[in-house]
Amino acid sequence: xxxxxxxxxxxxxxxxxxxxxxxxxxxxxxxxxxxxxxxxxxxxxxxxxxxxxxxxxxxxxxxxxxxxxxxxxxxxxxxxxxxxxxxxxxxxxxxxxxxxxxxxxxxxxxxxxxxxxxxxxxxxxxxxxxxxxxxxxxxxxxxxxxxxxxxxxxxxxxxxxxxxxxxxxxxxxxxxxxxxxxxxxxxx
Numbered sequence: 001x002x003x004x005x006x007x008x009x010x011x012x013x014x015x016x017x018x019x020x021x022x023x024x025x026x027x028x029x030x031x032x033x034x035x036x037x038x039x040x041x042x043x044x045x046x047x048x049x050x051x052x053x054x055x056x057x058x059x060x061x062x063x064x065x066x067x068x069x070x071x072x073x074x075x076x077x078x079x080x081x082x083x084x085x086x087x088x089x090x091x092x093x094x095x096x097x098x099x100x101x102x103x104x105x106x107x108x109x110x111x112x113x114x115x116x117x118x119x120x121x122x123x124x125x126x127x128x129x130x131x132x133x134x135x136x137x138x139x140x141x142x143x144x145x146x147x148x149x150x151x152x153x154x155x156x157x158x159x160x161x162x163x164x165x166x167x168x169x170x171x172x173x174x175x176x177x178x179x180x181x182x183x184x185x186x187x188x
Contacts, residue, residue, distance in 0.1 A: 002110045003110075004110070005093070005108060005109075005110060011160075014160045014161060014162060015160055016112055017108060017112065017113060018159045018160055019065060019155055019158060019159050019160075019162060019165050020065065020066070020155070020159070021063045021064060021065060021151060021152060021155050022063060022064065022065075022066050023063055024060065024061050024062055024063065024064065025057075025066075028053075028057035028058075028064075028068055029053070031068045031116055031118075032053040032057070032058070032068050032070065034116075035068065035070055035118055035120075036051050036053070036070070038090075039051055039070065039072065039087075039120070042086055042087070042090045043072070043083065043086060043087075045086075046074065046078075046082065046083045046086055047074050047075040047077075047078040047083070048072060048073070048074055048083070049073045049074060049075055049125045050071075050072075050073045050125070050128075051070060051071070051072050051073075052070070052071045052073075052128070052130075052131055053068065053069070053070065053134075054069045054070065054071045054121075054130035054131065054134055055067070055068070055069030055119070055130065055134075056069075056147075056151070057069065058134045058138075059134060059137045059138055059144055059147075060138055060144075061141070061144065062137075062144050062145065062147065062148035062151075063148050063151065063152060064151075066113070066117065067107075067117045067118065067119055068116075068117070068118050068119075069118075069119045069120075069121070069130075070118060070119070070120045070121065071121050071123065071128060071130055071131070072120060072121065072122045072123070073123055073124065073125040073126070073127070073128060074122060074123070074124060074125065075124075075125060076124045076125055076126070080100060080102060080122055080123075080124065081102075083122055084097075084102045084104075084122060087104055087120060087122070088104070091106060092104035092105065092106045092118075092120060093105050093106070093108065095119070100123065100124055100127065101121065101122070101123050101127070102121070102122045103119060103120070103121050103122075104118075104119070104120040104121075104122075105117070105118065105119050105120070106118045106120070126188070128188050129177045129181070130177075131187075131188050132177050132180035132181050132184055132187070132188070133173060133176060133177045133180055135180060135184060135187070136176055136177070136179065136180035136183065136184070137176070143176055146172075147169075147172060147176075150168075150169065150172060151169065154168050154169065
């Protein structure tokens with residue numbers, strides 16, 4: 001009998017859901033449009049200020065994990081838990097929670113990834129560095145290709161360790177996000 005995902009250790013989850021990268025696919029924009037429409041519908045009574053496509057699938061032409069990342073920004077004076085409850089009631093699994101950041105996934109099954117996989121991040125408006133990073137890499141193809149090359153190098157080394165994979169990218173992301181926030185000051 002298979003374990004439920006909630007019963008698996010982190011190592012078992014990483015084995016079942018390894019890091020894998022695929023060539024850029026325009027289907028990601030279609031998947032984003034579908035999930036954005038769904039989220040707008042279920043969150044129509046929530047204080048949503050912006051829903052955005054983030055992560056590598058939102059950067060043109062680079063390899064990425066076949067997972068569409070979504071950022072939901074809610075008003076700063078609202079209760080993030082109320083919005084989180086609506087998302088959970090609509091088929092998303094809570095991955096992590098901090099006081100002002102909650103992440104969910106959809107498309108993880110006991111047999112591995114589903115055809116469409118999403119990570120949804122709820123944050124308060126203005127906690128959106130990913131938008132600057134996305135915009136900068138979409139405008140600066142050389143930097144985007146450097147990011148892609150680094151990710152491809154890290155992929156096999158950290159295939160079963162998502163934390164190490166993410167941590168290994170942090171310095172690069174911080175550097176270019178900082179530059180993007182300087183160049184695009186006040187954009188968001």
